[in-house]
Amino acid sequence: xxxxxxxxxxxxxxxxxxxxxxxxxxxxxxxxxxxxxxxxxxxxxxxxxxxxxxxxxxxxxxxxxxxxxxxxxxxxxxxxxxxxxxxxxxxxxxxxxxxxxxxxxxxxxxxxxxxxxxxxxxxxxxxxxxxxxxxxxxxxxxxxxxxxxxxxxxxxxxxxxxxxx
Numbered sequence: 001x002x003x004x005x006x007x008x009x010x011x012x013x014x015x016x017x018x019x020x021x022x023x024x025x026x027x028x029x030x031x032x033x034x035x036x037x038x039x040x041x042x043x044x045x046x047x048x049x050x051x052x053x054x055x056x057x058x059x060x061x062x063x064x065x066x067x068x069x070x071x072x073x074x075x076x077x078x079x080x081x082x083x084x085x086x087x088x089x090x091x092x093x094x095x096x097x098x099x100x101x102x103x104x105x106x107x108x109x110x111x112x113x114x115x116x117x118x119x120x121x122x123x124x125x126x127x128x129x130x131x132x133x134x135x136x137x138x139x140x141x142x143x144x145x146x147x148x149x150x151x152x153x154x155x156x157x158x159x160x161x162x163x164x165x
Contacts, residue, residue: 003056011055015063015085018051024088026095026114026126027075030054031082033108041102041109048098049090057083075120079112092116093132100130 003011019025030038042052055063057079061072088095096114103109114126121129133141 008059011059012063012066015053015055015060016067018053018085018087018089019063019067019069021089022087023090023092024095024114024116024129026086026088026099027079027112028084028086028099028103029080029082029110029112030084031108033106037102037106041098044102045086045095045098048094049088050095050098051087051089052084053087054082054084060085069115075113091135093129093134096126096129097132097134100127 038052045052057076060083061076064072064075086095086099096111099109099111103111111123111126113120113122114129115121116125116129132138
């Protein structure tokens with residue numbers, strides 16, 4: 001069913017609003033993925049502070065043009081079929097990580113590329129981003145590495161006190 005001009009304008013405005021609020025984007029091809037699986041992906045993305053937008057490539061191109069995103073030519077080269085855009089609103093890495101996890105379960109779901117720090121990145125770079133652990137885990141590792149020398153020093157001091165007694 002064809003969209004009316006009003007519906008197209010509304011979709012373009014919606015895409016522009018999401019583009020202006022995003023920290024990163026991942027472009028995915030979702031052809032032949034069951035809708036039930038897509039609803040599950042949407043739910044997990046929403047819990048992580050991300051959005052999934054399915055739109056016609058032409059409308060995405062127009063919205064990107066109006067949002068001053070100038071590298072559509074690079075993007076359109078990697079988009080063969082249907083297009084969905086995963087927007088990272090709260091976390092820059094979450095769209096890549098969640099898309100990659102879903103792609104491992106669903107062979108028809110393909111990561112095509114993305115936008116990170118206002119630059120277009122290829123599929124390989126998106127997969128590298130997906131391998132970065134979540135922020136909380138990284139903070140935990142940092143605290144552990146800071147705490148480790150202190151705790152070792154305290155153990156050494158305790159051994160010295162035990163030997164003197």
